[in-house]
Amino acid sequence: MSATAARIEVHRPLPPEEAARADFYALLGRLLYAPADGTLLAALAAADPIPPSGDPALARAWEGLTRASSAMDIDAAAEEYELLFCAMGKAPVSIYAGHYIGSPAADHPRVRLQGEFAAFGLGPRQGHNEPEDHFAGLFEVMRVLVAGAPGRGSAPIADQKRFFEGFLAEGARDFFAAVTKAGQANYYRRVAEVGLAFLAIEAESFELD
Amino acid sequence: MKTKSTSRRNFLIAAGAGSAGAVAAVATLRKPGAGTKTAAGAAKGDGYHVSEHIQKYYKTTEV
Numbered sequence: 001m002s003a004t005a006a007r008i009e010v011h012r013p014l015p016p017e018e019a020a021r022a023d024f025y026a027l028l029g030r031l032l033y034a035p036a037d038g039t040l041l042a043a044l045a046a047a048d049p050i051p052p053s054g055d056p057a058l059a060r061a062w063e064g065l066t067r068a069s070s071a072m073d074i075d076a077a078a079e080e081y082e083l084l085f086c087a088m089g090k091a092p093v094s095i096y097a098g099h100y101i102g103s104p105a106a107d108h109p110r111v112r113l114q115g116e117f118a119a120f121g122l123g124p125r126q127g128h129n130e131p132e133d134h135f136a137g138l139f140e141v142m143r144v145l146v147a148g149a150p151g152r153g154s155a156p157i158a159d160q161k162r163f164f165e166g167f168l169a170e171g172a173r174d175f176f177a178a179v180t181k182a183g184q185a186n187y188y189r190r191v192a193e194v195g196l197a198f199l200a201i202e203a204e205s206f207e208l209d
Numbered sequence: 210m211k212t213k214s215t216s217r218r219n220f221l222i223a224a225g226a227g228s229a230g231a232v233a234a235v236a237t238l239r240k241p242g243a244g245t246k247t248a249a250g251a252a253k254g255d256g257y258h259v260s261e262h263i264q265k266y267y268k269t270t271e272v
Binding site: 015016017018019020021022023024026027030039040043044046047048049050051053054055058059062157201204205206208 | 216217218220221222223224225226227228229230231232233234235236237238
């Protein structure tokens with residue numbers, strides 16, 4: 001007589017600090033994927049403040065974003081998003097990592113990202129044909145690496161760190177810095193300030209591991 | 210003895226104090242269809258694909 005043990009998958013709940021990381025990546029990815037809609041603006045406007053007892057820069061930036069969200073309307077958000085990131089010809093601010101961490105053609109970030117996505121078993125959803133180095137997609141990849149997804153757990157910190165340092169640490173920092181300096185930026189300057197504060201925390205935390 | 214991962218965890222807890230509740234409510238508002246598909250979907254053949262647009266881009270990177 002033989003018995004076969006059934007495979008049991010145990011999903012441990014994410015610790016709160018890891019859930020918060022995943023949530024920040026999700027939010028930044030959403031804000032960069034498309035203009036903020038009414039539901040998102042309303043939710044941000046109603047969001048709780050982050051107490052300054054944590055990271056003061058993040059608390060300040062969060063307050064700025066929530067206040068701006070309460071004053072922003074969807075048409076203005078859409079117009080600013082289009083103007084900043086999608087303008088005809090050369091957009092004032094590139095929303096693609098390759099612009100900031102560009103390498104020789106054979107080693108372009110988009111080529112390297114194909115390998116990373118394959119290694120992680122990830123790919124874009126059907127019907128979404130944005131190039132691989134769109135920052136919205138990169139933040140979404142980090143969310144999945146941190147929080148996992150149906151059928152997969154969190155990625156090891158070493159993998160999260162490698163992806164972060166390869167594509168976001170400098171690239172996203174320079175992208176958000178460019179947004180803060182863009183004359184056309186108003187609402188998205190607040191988004192960028194949250195992004196910069198969060199990335200600084202992430203970069204420092206990875207140094208501790 | 211304090212381990213490195215404990216230090217990292219303590220740092221994240223301290224730096225993000227209070228942020229979890231604030232951001233959680235809005236993070237659920239991800240755009241339907243945005244982002245990535247995991248290996249389960251890819252195995253069905255509807256995961257990552259190289260679009261015509263991306264193919265054209267790769268042509269420009271050839272040396």
